[in-house]
Each structure stands twice: as C-alpha cells, then as structure tokens.
Amino acid sequence: MAGYGDVKLLRDDGLRLDGRKLDEMRPVTIEAGILPAADGSAMVTQGLNVAVAAVYGPMEAHPRKIQRQDRAVIDVRYNMAPFSTSDRIRPGFNRRSREISKVTAEALESVVLVERYPRSKIRVEIEILAAEAGTRCAGLTAAAVALADAGIPMRDLLVGVASGKVEDIVVLDLDKAEDNYGQADLPVGILPNTGEVAFLQMDGDLSPDEFNLAMEYNFKAAAEIHVIMVDALKRRYEGGEK
Amino acid sequence: MVELVPALLRQELARLAEDNIRLDGRGQWEGREVDLEINCLYNAEGSAKVVMGKTIVYAGVKFELRTPWPDRPAQGSLMCSAELRPVAHRKYEPGPPSPESIELGRVVDRGIRESGCIDMESLCIVPGEKVWGVMIDIHVLSDGGNIFDACGLAAIAALRTAIVPAERFDVGEDYTLKVKGAPIMASFTRVGGRYVYDPSEEEELGGDERIHITLGDNGHLHSLQKGLRGVFTPAEFAEIFGVAHQRCTELRKLVALQEGN
Numbered sequence: 001m002a003g004y005g006d007v008k009l010l011r012d013d014g015l016r017l018d019g020r021k022l023d024e025m026r027p028v029t030i031e032a033g034i035l036p037a038a039d040g041s042a043m044v045t046q047g048l049n050v051a052v053a054a055v056y057g058p059m060e061a062h063p064r065k066i067q068r069q070d071r072a073v074i075d076v077r078y079n080m081a082p083f084s085t086s087d088r089i090r091p092g093f094n095r096r097s098r099e100i101s102k103v104t105a106e107a108l109e110s111v112v113l114v115e116r117y118p119r120s121k122i123r124v125e126i127e128i129l130a131a132e133a134g135t136r137c138a139g140l141t142a143a144a145v146a147l148a149d150a151g152i153p154m155r156d157l158l159v160g161v162a163s164g165k166v167e168d169i170v171v172l173d174l175d176k177a178e179d180n181y182g183q184a185d186l187p188v189g190i191l192p193n194t195g196e197v198a199f200l201q202m203d204g205d206l207s208p209d210e211f212n213l214a215m216e217y218n219f220k221a222a223a224e225i226h227v228i229m230v231d232a233l234k235r236r237y238e239g240g241e242k
Numbered sequence: 243m244v245e246l247v248p249a250l251l252r253q254e255l256a257r258l259a260e261d262n263i264r265l266d267g268r269g270q271w272e273g274r275e276v277d278l279e280i281n282c283l284y285n286a287e288g289s290a291k292v293v294m295g296k297t298i299v300y301a302g303v304k305f306e307l308r309t310p311w312p313d314r315p316a317q318g319s320l321m322c323s324a325e326l327r328p329v330a331h332r333k334y335e336p337g338p339p340s341p342e343s344i345e346l347g348r349v350v351d352r353g354i355r356e357s358g359c360i361d362m363e364s365l366c367i368v369p370g371e372k373v374w375g376v377m378i379d380i381h382v383l384s385d386g387g388n389i390f391d392a393c394g395l396a397a398i399a400a401l402r403t404a405i406v407p408a409e410r411f412d413v414g415e416d417y418t419l420k421v422k423g424a425p426i427m428a429s430f431t432r433v434g435g436r437y438v439y440d441p442s443e444e445e446e447l448g449g450d451e452r453i454h455i456t457l458g459d460n461g462h463l464h465s466l467q468k469g470l471r472g473v474f475t476p477a478e479f480a481e482i483f484g485v486a487h488q489r490c491t492e493l494r495k496l497v498a499l500q501e502g503n
Contacts, residue, residue, distance in 0.1 A: 036296035037331045037384040037443075048284045052383060056332045077328060077336060082379035083286035083302025086410070091325055091379070092338075125329035127383065129300060130284040 007181040009166040016166075018175060025161070025173035025221045026134075030141070030232035032149045038125075040150025042232065044142040047175060048132035050084075053142035054125045055150040061121035072117035076105035078139055080128040100136045101126075107189045107199035108143060113153040122152060133179035137162050137187050140199060145229050149236060156191035157229050158198055159222040163214035170210050172217040186214045190222035251448035252434075259434025265444050266295075271485045273440040276493065278395065278500050280403045288404025288419070292396040295442060296386020301396035302379050303404040303419075307411050310366070310373045318365020318373040322351035324380040324393050331385040345469065350380065350394045350427070352465035353456030354401065357425035364420055367413055374406065376419070387443035390454050394427030399497050423459040426493045428486035430455075432472055437482050439489060453479070455486040459494065 009017060016022070026047030035041035038054035045051075061067040066075075078100040082088050093101075108124060124146065126139040140160030147154060164174040165184040174182055184206045189199025206214060255265065262270055274295040283289035286302030310317060324347035328334045354360070365374040378401060380393045404419040431441035432450040441449060451472030456465040468474075 035298060035329070035384040036386050038329075039332075050283070052329070054329045054383075056328075059332070079327060079329075081300070081302065081381050082325075082377070083283060083289065083304050083381075085285055088304035088306065088377055088379070091323070123328065123332075125327065127327065127329050127381070129381070130286075132284065 007177070009178055009181060010169060016171060017177060022169060023172045023217050023220065025224065026175065028225055028228050030145055030228050032145050032232045032236040038146070038150075040146045040148070040152070042142045042145035042149060044138045044145070046134060046138045046173070048130055049135055049138045050128070050130040051135060051138035051142045052127045052129060053139065053146040054127075055122065055143075055146045055152065056125075057122040057150075058117040058120040058152070059123070061119055066121065067119045070118055071114040072112070072120045072122055074105045074108045074112060074114070074122045074124060076101045076108065076124045076126065076143070078104055078126040078128070078136065080131060080135070084128045084131045100139075103199060103201065104136065104140055104143065107140065107158060108147070110198040111144075111154045111156055111158050111191060112147060113155065116153060122147075133174050133176045134162050134187070136160065136201075137189075140189050141225060141229065145232055148233055156193045156196075157226060158189045159192055159225045159229065160187065160189050160199065161218045161221045161225060162187035163217040165204060165206060165210060165214070170213045170217065172221055184210070184214075186211070186218070188215070188218050190219060192222050192226040195219070248448050251444060255445065255448045256434040259436055262436070264433075264438060266442055270436065271439045271489075273489060274442070276395070276496060278399055278496055280399050280500050286400070287407055288400045288402070290396045290399035290403065292392045292399070294386070294388065294392050294440070296384060297389055297392045298382075298384040298386075299389060299392045299396045300381045300383060301393070301400035302381070303400050304377045304379070305404075305407055305411075306375045306377065307367070307372055307413070308375045309371060310369070314362070315370040316366045317362035319375045320351070320355055320360055320362070320378075321375065322354060322378040322380070322397055323347040324350060324382065326382055326385070330382040334385070345467070346390060346393060347380065349390060349454055349456075349465060349467045350397050353394055353425045353427055354378070354398060356464040357423060357456070357458045359398070359421050359423050359425060359458075360401070361420060361422070372413070376401075376404070385443065387446050388429050388440050390429045390452075391427050391440060394425075394456065395493060395497070398424050398426065399500070402497065402501065424494050424497050425456050425458050425464050426490040426497075427454055427456045427465075428489045429453070430482045430485075432474070437474075437478060439482070439485055453482060455483065457486060457490040461487055
C-alpha cells in the first residue's frame with residue numbers, strides 16, 4: 001500500500017477524522033435471509049459499505065473437473081456492482097476480484113464441514129453494492145451468515161474484520177480515506193469461538209508490535225460482530241419464518 | 243429436473259387457467275405489490291431499489307465525461323445495461339453477458355431512450371469535445387419473476403433521482419439531471435393459454451411467450467418486445483395494451499409518490 005504521510009488522518013484530540021476512537025469499528029448491521037431466490041442470504045452494512053451474499057447448494061459440482069471425491073468445493077464470486085464506487089467499474093471479473101474470490105473460497109472451505117457433501121458444490125455469491133473500504137471483510141461476514149442461513153454446517157461463524165495503520169498509529173476498521181492514505185491494511189477472517197484465523201491478507205508496513213496490536217483489535221471486533229451475526233440469524237428464525 | 247418440473251407445472255397452470263385462477267391467487271391483470279425505494283445507494287449518483295414479490299433489483303446511475311459521437315457532436319449519451327449475475331438465481335451462471343441479460347438491458351434502454359425523457363443536448367458540455375455519458379446499471383439480486391418490469395421501474399426511478407457530479411469532474415456545479423416524464427414497462431406472459439400481467443417465477447417457468455410494453459406519460463408506446471416461443475392475436479394484444487395503460491399509470495403515480503416523500 002502506498003503511504004502518503006502528508007494527509008492528516010488523526011485529529012488533534014487523538015480521534016479519527018470521522019470521530020471514532022482508534023479501536024472503534026464503524027457501525028455494523030446484518031440481516032439474514034434477504035434474497036428469496038437463494039437458499040441462504042445476508043446483507044451486511046459496515047459504515048457505508050453494503051455487501052450482499054447469496055448461497056446456492058449444495059448442488060452437483062459442475063464442471064466435473066472441479067469435483068472432489070471426498071468433499072464439497074466452495075465456489076465464491078466476489079463482485080463489485082458498477083455503481084458501487086465513485087468511478088463506475090466496468091462489469092466483469094478483474095484480477096482483484098478473482099484473487100479475493102479465491103482466498104475467500106479457501107477461507108470458507110476451512111470452516112464449512114465440506115466432508116459432508118462429497119462431489120458437490122456450494123455457490124457463494126458476494127455482491128458489493130456500495131464500497132467504502134473493507135468490502136472483502138464485509139463480504140466474508142455476509143457469506144458466513146448466508147451459509148448459516150442456508151443451513152450448511154460449519155465449525156464456526158467466520159467473521160471478516162480489518163485493522164491498519166495511519167500516521168504510525170494502529171487503528172481498527174479503516175474507512176476510505178484511511179485506506180487510501182494509510183500505511184497498512186490487515187484484513188482477516190476470524191473464527192470467534194476457536195480463536196483461529198481462516199483468512200489473512202496484508203499490505204503496507206507493520207512492525208511486529210503493530211501487527212500484534214492490529215490482531216488484538218481484530219479479535220476484539222470479531223467478537224462484537226459475531227454477536228450481531230448471531231442476532232441476525234436469531235431474528236430470522238425465532239419468528240418461525242421459512 | 244429441468245424438463246420434468248415445468249411439464250408438471252404446465253399441467254397445473256393449464257388446469258387453473260380454465261377457471262382463470264393464478265397459482266398465487268392473483269387476478270389475471272393483478273400485479274404483485276411493488277415496493278420502490280429511491281436514493282438508496284451511496285456512491286451511485288442516482289439509485290433505486292424495487293421489490294416485487296420475490297424479485298429484488300437495484301439500479302444505479304453513474305456519469306462519465308467522454309468525447310461525443312462524431313455524427314452527434316452536441317449530444318451526450320445514455321447507456322442502460324442489466325446484469326443477470328449468479329447471485330440472482332441458481333439458473334444463472336457466471337460468464338460473459340448472456341443473451342437474456344443483453345435483451346433485458348436493451349429493452350429497458352429503448353423504453354427510456356425512445357421516450358425522450360432525457361434531452362441529449364442538455365448533456366453537452368463542449369460541442370465536439372466533451373459530453374456527459376449517462377450509464378444506468380441494473381443489478382438483479384433475486385429473480386422471482388418479471389424482472390423486466392422491476393428493472394424498467396428501477397432504472398427510470400434511479401435516473402430521476404440522479405445528480406450530475408459536475409464538481410467532481412471540474413466542469414461546474416452539481417445539478418439535478420433533468421428527466422421529463424417516466425416511461426414505465428408492463429409485461430405479460432402467456433400462462434395456461436391466456437396472458438397474465440406480472441408473471442411470477444413459477445408462471446414464467448411453466449408459461450410461454452412474453453410481451454413487454456413500455457408507455458410514456460401520454461400513453462404512447464416507446465418500446466415493444468416479444469420474447470420466447472409463441473404467437474398472439476391482435477385482439478389479445480389490444481386487451482393487454484389496455485391493461486398496460488392502467489398498470490403503467492399506477493406505477494407512475496408510485497414513482498411520483500416516492501419522489502414527493
């Protein structure tokens with residue numbers, strides 16, 4: 001990540017430009033079961049980000065060459081809507097979305113009990129409707145809730161969170177300006193119950209101490225988001241719907 | 243499954259059609275409840291969400307500066323496209339735009355373009371050099387039947403809320419895009435031998451050809467499209483044309499109502 005040290009991202013009172021504390025995440029809302037055509041679905045908003053996930057399956061794995069005899073494969077597509085950013089994005093896959101799709105699939109395959117569904121495929125579609133930094137994490141969280149909504153057994157509810165560094169200070173959950181002008185970004189996918197990590201990316205510059213603090217922030221935020229995820233699923237099913 | 247289920251469904255739909263009953267209990271010309279939300283997407287210059295039964299679509303408007311077409315140096319451009327991404331239904335697969343999504347985008351595009359609701363010359367900044375390109379992107383999130391009408395409604399509603407981001411492009415002050423009127427689409431599918439308005443997912447699966455009619459504020463036709471295998475008579479068309487007029491007028495009122503809020 002390119003660092004632009006001359007852009008001011010912290011206020012004189014030590015708070016961030018949008019008034020958040022260093023270890024404070026943007027407000028998160030989650031709703032499960034929002035897409036009637038899907039087997040499972042969820043919408044996650046985090047700050048101004050809007051991520052929607054749909055799950056289809058398990059179904060027969062096509063094309064055949066992707067089939068695994070001993071487990072299901074998870075086919076993830078992360079896609080940003082053309083109108084999700086300030087300049088229109090040309091529709092279709094690009095290198096960034098391909099990479100995010102791949103590592104997200106691998107993270108989800110680490111928590112879904114894929115051995116239960118040999119030779120099948122679970123399709124996970126992540127659509128970003130509005131982007132303001134941190135969409136892969138919001139997408140990961142949405143995917144986990146959608147998988148749970150689809151009734152697919154998992155070891156844990158994976159949570160996507162990110163911390164980073166601005167003006168040499170570690171902060172939780174970068175917003176757009178912090179992402180553009182900050183010095184590091186550390187998005188992770190956390191299993192809140194086991195304390196394991198299934199998704200990890202990072203770019204920028206972090207010292208070992210800064211990394212540890214960023215991870216500490218991430219684990220704390222993951223626990224908070226996990227509560228919201230569980231609540232969304234409870235709201236979906238406690239009413240006796242579906 | 244792909245062949246068997248529709249065959250059984252067709253039988254059932256034909257049986258119901260004898261008494262002019264629909265699978266979900268609606269009348270022949272009765273639409274599902276339409277929920278329209280405008281200005282619902284951050285980062286889009288204009289946006290709308292339409293929910294009709296199990297169908298959910300979003301439309302977002304973006305602008306870009308471009309050089310005009312050589313044969314129309316003083317006119318901006320309009321482009322409307324729809325994506326049927328795999329998120330919307332298990333029947334949609336990833337890949338380049340399918341013929342279905344191209345048809346959908348083009349039918350919506352024609353209705354808006356041909357209604358003349360956008361004055362293309364108002365999109366000109368410097369003749370021959372710099373004009374606005376208006377892009378309407380329609381994103382189908384859940385296909386529960388009749389995505390054409392949902393897309394058409396979302397597109398025009400989004401367009402009518404659009405703010406031209408002139409400041410961001412350094413060409414003056416932001417202003418509201420001028421849109422005259424609201425072209426609205428009404429779609430019909432032949433189910434069990436007769437046409438119904440606003441087909442559901444099951445009615446499309448077990449139905450035949452479809453007809454899409456886009457009408458302007460003055461009741462004039464701006465786009466027509468027949469899709470899928472089947473034929474119809476002029477008398478049948480006359481009947482659905484009358485229904486289309488009523489339904490379009492109602493939906494236009496809904497757009498105005500949302501804008502008033």
